[in-house]
Amino acid sequence: MEKTARAGLERVSRPRLYEQLVEQILAYIESARLRPGDLLPAERDLAERLGVSRATLAQALVALEVLGVIDVQHGTGAVLARRPSVASVIKGLREHQSRLPEIVEARSTLEGKLAALAAERRTADDLAAINDALDVMAREINDGDRGTHGDELFHQAITAAAHSSVLAQLMAFIAEMILETRMESLGQPGRPEQSLASHRKIADAIRAQDPAAATEAMLAHIDLVSDVELLR
Amino acid sequence: MEKTARAGLERVSRPRLYEQLVEQILAYIESARLRPGDLLPAERDLAERLGVSRATLAQALVALEVLGVIDVQHGTGAVLARRPSVASVIKGLREHQSRLPEIVEARSTLEGKLAALAAERRTADDLAAINDALDVMAREINDGDRGTHGDELFHQAITAAAHSSVLAQLMAFIAEMILETRMESLGQPGRPEQSLASHRKIADAIRAQDPAAATEAMLAHIDLVSDVELLR
DNA sequence: CTGGCTCACTGGACTAGCCTCTTAGACAGT
DNA sequence: ACTGTCTAAGAGGCTAGTCCAGTGAGCCAG
Incomplete structure (x- = not known):
C-alpha cells in the first residue's frame, strides 16, 4: 500500500x-x-x-x-x-478509534520522557542520526513537500537515542495513531517550517545533554503540532 | 517439573x-x-x-x-x-525478558502522568474505588499477608481514575512485567507497610486534586518499591 | 490505445481425522 | 479409610485435502 x-x-x-x-x-x-x-x-x-x-x-x-x-x-x-x-x-479502544486528546496525552507523556533520556544517554551515532533526520526534513520542505518522512525519522531517532526498549515498544504501540495526527498537522500552511524549528530546539537540548530543556522543547513541539487537531 | x-x-x-x-x-x-x-x-x-x-x-x-x-x-x-x-x-524484548531498570523507567513515566490526571479528573466513584483498594491492602497486611492484591487494585483504581484509555492500554501492556516486580518488592520485611503509607500519600494528593503532588508521591512510591530490585 | 476477458496465483475457509494432553473417577493395594 | 494407579472421555494441536474468492498481469478485440 x-x-x-x-x-x-x-x-x-x-x-x-x-x-x-x-x-x-x-x-x-x-x-x-x-x-x-x-x-x-x-x-x-x-x-x-x-x-x-x-x-x-x-x-x-x-x-x-x-x-x-x-x-x-x-x-x-x-x-x-x-x-x-x-x-x-x-x-473501548476499537469503538472510538481516535480519541485525539488522549493520544496526544499519551504521546507527550512518552516523548517527553524519551527526550530527557535521549539527552542523558545519546551517543555520537544517535546525534548523527538525529541530525540526518533534520537534514532530510529540511530537504523535503525545500522541495515543497510536507516533510512527513523527515518528521518520522526524527522522532524515531529520538526514541532510539533514549536507549529504552520498553518505552520504545510503547511508542511503537501508539505510533500508528500518531501517524494520522502527524499527516494532518503537517498539512497546515507554514506548519512544516515551524515544526522543523522546534525539532532543532529539541536537537540542541539533546546535543547539550540537558534533559529538562529537552523535555520542555519536546512538550512545546507536541503542543504546537497538536494545536490544530483540538480545534476541530 | x-x-x-x-x-x-x-x-x-x-x-x-x-x-x-x-x-x-x-x-x-x-x-x-x-x-x-x-x-x-x-x-x-x-x-x-x-x-x-x-x-x-x-x-x-x-x-x-x-x-x-x-x-x-x-x-x-x-x-x-x-x-x-x-x-x-x-x-529484542523477548530476548532479555526482564530489563528491570527499563521497566521501572516506563512504569514511573506512565504512572506519574496517570497520578496527575487522576488528581485532575477523579470522580467521587473513582475516589471510592481508591479508598476501597487501600482498605483491602490494609486488611491483607493485618492478616499477615503481603497485600499484593490490594496493591494491584490500588494501581488499577488510579489508572481508571485518570480516564485515559490510551494510557490505560499502555499500562496494561507492561502490567505483566510489573507484576514480577511487585511480588518481589512486597516480599521484603516491613515493605508492605511502607508501601501502604506511600499509597495513602498518593490518595491524599488525588483527593485534594493536586496533580503535582500526586505525581511526586507516585514517583516516590515507585522509587521505594523498585529500590531493592536494583541492588541485585 | 482502451476496455474487457481470462487465467494463474494468492489467501480464506471448511472438513475429516488423528494426535497428545488433562482430568475425573474407578479400582485396586495398603 | 487412605493412597496410588489406571483408564477413558473430552479438551486442544495439527495435518491433509478441497473448494471458494480476490488480485493482477497479459492477451485480444474494438
Whole structure:
C-alpha cells in the first residue's frame, strides 16, 4: 500500500472472519460475566455455536491470546487471563478509534520522557542520526513537500537515542495513531517550517545533554503540532 | 517439573507450534533483509519450507498481524507493515525478558502522568474505588499477608481514575512485567507497610486534586518499591 | 490505445481425522 | 479409610485435502 493520506482512497479492508470472531467472543465474555480464570466453551462447541470451523476459531483464539485476553491450555481449554481489564480496554479502544486528546496525552507523556533520556544517554551515532533526520526534513520542505518522512525519522531517532526498549515498544504501540495526527498537522500552511524549528530546539537540548530543556522543547513541539487537531 | 523461581509454582507452558513459527518468520524477515512493503513467500510455499500445515501457518500469520508486523491481503500476500521497527523491538524484548531498570523507567513515566490526571479528573466513584483498594491492602497486611492484591487494585483504581484509555492500554501492556516486580518488592520485611503509607500519600494528593503532588508521591512510591530490585 | 476477458496465483475457509494432553473417577493395594 | 494407579472421555494441536474468492498481469478485440 502507498499514499493513503487523508485525501487518498483507503484500501477497502477485506473482512476477515477471525476478526469478527474476536469481537463476538469479547462480547460474549462480557455478556456472560466471565471472570478471570473462567473457561470459555470448548472449541468444538464454540465453533458450532458461532457457525465456523475449528480452524478459523483457532485463529481467533490465537489473536485473543496475543492480545492477552485468554490463555489456551492444552487439554483444559481457553481460560480468561487474570487481567480482564484489557478486554474492555481493547473493546473501548476499537469503538472510538481516535480519541485525539488522549493520544496526544499519551504521546507527550512518552516523548517527553524519551527526550530527557535521549539527552542523558545519546551517543555520537544517535546525534548523527538525529541530525540526518533534520537534514532530510529540511530537504523535503525545500522541495515543497510536507516533510512527513523527515518528521518520522526524527522522532524515531529520538526514541532510539533514549536507549529504552520498553518505552520504545510503547511508542511503537501508539505510533500508528500518531501517524494520522502527524499527516494532518503537517498539512497546515507554514506548519512544516515551524515544526522543523522546534525539532532543532529539541536537537540542541539533546546535543547539550540537558534533559529538562529537552523535555520542555519536546512538550512545546507536541503542543504546537497538536494545536490544530483540538480545534476541530 | 519443579518449583520454578522463588514464589509459587508456574504451570509448565507447553510449546505451541505457531509461537515457534512467529520466531522463525521474524528471524527470516531479518535475515532476508525484507523492507516494509515487501511480500512474504506464499502461504503454501512457506508452509512447506517450515514443514507445517497451512492451517498452522495461518495461526502464526494471525499472530504476526495482531503484533503489527505484517498485513495479510487477500489475493496479494502477506506484506510487511510500514513500521518494521516493531519486529526488532519484539524480538529484542523477548530476548532479555526482564530489563528491570527499563521497566521501572516506563512504569514511573506512565504512572506519574496517570497520578496527575487522576488528581485532575477523579470522580467521587473513582475516589471510592481508591479508598476501597487501600482498605483491602490494609486488611491483607493485618492478616499477615503481603497485600499484593490490594496493591494491584490500588494501581488499577488510579489508572481508571485518570480516564485515559490510551494510557490505560499502555499500562496494561507492561502490567505483566510489573507484576514480577511487585511480588518481589512486597516480599521484603516491613515493605508492605511502607508501601501502604506511600499509597495513602498518593490518595491524599488525588483527593485534594493536586496533580503535582500526586505525581511526586507516585514517583516516590515507585522509587521505594523498585529500590531493592536494583541492588541485585 | 482502451476496455474487457481470462487465467494463474494468492489467501480464506471448511472438513475429516488423528494426535497428545488433562482430568475425573474407578479400582485396586495398603 | 487412605493412597496410588489406571483408564477413558473430552479438551486442544495439527495435518491433509478441497473448494471458494480476490488480485493482477497479459492477451485480444474494438
